[in-house]
Amino acid sequence: MKVDVVSRREGHAEEWRQRLVIPAPDGEVISSFRLHADGSYFSLRSGDHTIHGDAWAFASFFMDANEEIAGQEVMYVGKAYGQDGSSNVWERTRKHETLSRIYEDHLPGGWDVFVTPLEVEYATMSSSDHINDSDDGPDLFGGYYDRYVEMKTGRVLGSGVDLAEHAMIAYFVPHYNKNLLDWCAAKPTKDMQTMRSGGFRLLQVHLNGWWGLSRFYSRQVPARVRSHLISHDLPPNPSPSVTRGIGSADLDNWRAQLSLVPNGHEIFASDAERAGVALRVFGEHAPEERRPPEVILDR
Incomplete structure (x- = not known):
């Protein structure tokens, strides 16, 4: 599977484009790769399972947290303790x-x-x-x-x-x-x-x-x-x-x-x-508020 990732370091800067070649897991067949919610969410089929989550996390994982895609400016910090x-x-x-x-x-x-x-x-x-x-x-x-x-x-x-x-x-x-x-x-x-x-x-x-x-x-x-x-x-x-x-x-x-x-x-x-990266996906435990309705889960 091939995926193009496009980013800009500044709002009007030149686009930075990277093509990713995603290898299939051993013994699994990747199919039905789709983007949802204006490109912010992904889903795919790996064998008999639906894997889905944030498209940015997917890109950062396969690019090993490259600076061009992994950088997130901290605009606000707040707490949610109640x-x-x-x-x-x-x-x-x-x-x-x-x-x-x-x-x-x-x-x-x-x-x-x-x-x-x-x-x-x-x-x-x-x-x-x-x-x-x-x-x-x-x-x-x-x-x-x-x-x-x-x-x-x-x-x-x-x-x-x-x-x-x-x-x-x-x-x-x-x-x-x-x-x-x-x-x-x-x-x-x-x-x-x-x-x-x-x-x-x-x-x-x-x-x-x-x-x-x-x-x-x-x-x-x-x-x-x-x-x-x-x-x-x-x-x-x-x-x-x-x-x-x-x-x-x-x-x-x-x-x-x-x-x-x-x-x-x-x-x-x-x-x-020197540490590795980990891709956390929702799988079958996705909160309803986060999952686009067209992503159908295995039941």
């Missing part, structure tokens, strides 16, 4: 005013606009951070469990999601976000104050491209890499001039290596380039 984790991305974006404005501003210019659901898969803590002093460190039970993580299940709680959201917004500084654009330890938000009161002085968020297919970037972070290690801190004597990232001047060289503060982002980004 009360006690009762909400989800689908419910959050159905009537999202900012998302509607992004569609209005960019779809007429021929851009693809993606809503990428991210999950805070797990959280962990360490009593040792990057600052060279004799501080006692965080309180495991009063500061971590039942504040950021549910002890019995390990589920990340709303306070942890709030911090992850703030960390990503302050890192990418997306164009359509209006709040939390800085991580200013000298003027901490309520969530930052809660983090500090629990004894935590370093926050790190590992943002992995969607199964290795996405390269998230922004004007603030132009490098199109597949993995971002985001670090922000709350040092004892913060400088008002530091508005994101690491502001402590008293780094412990030995412990900093363990907590991946000075070189962690580069290490994670380099490792991700």
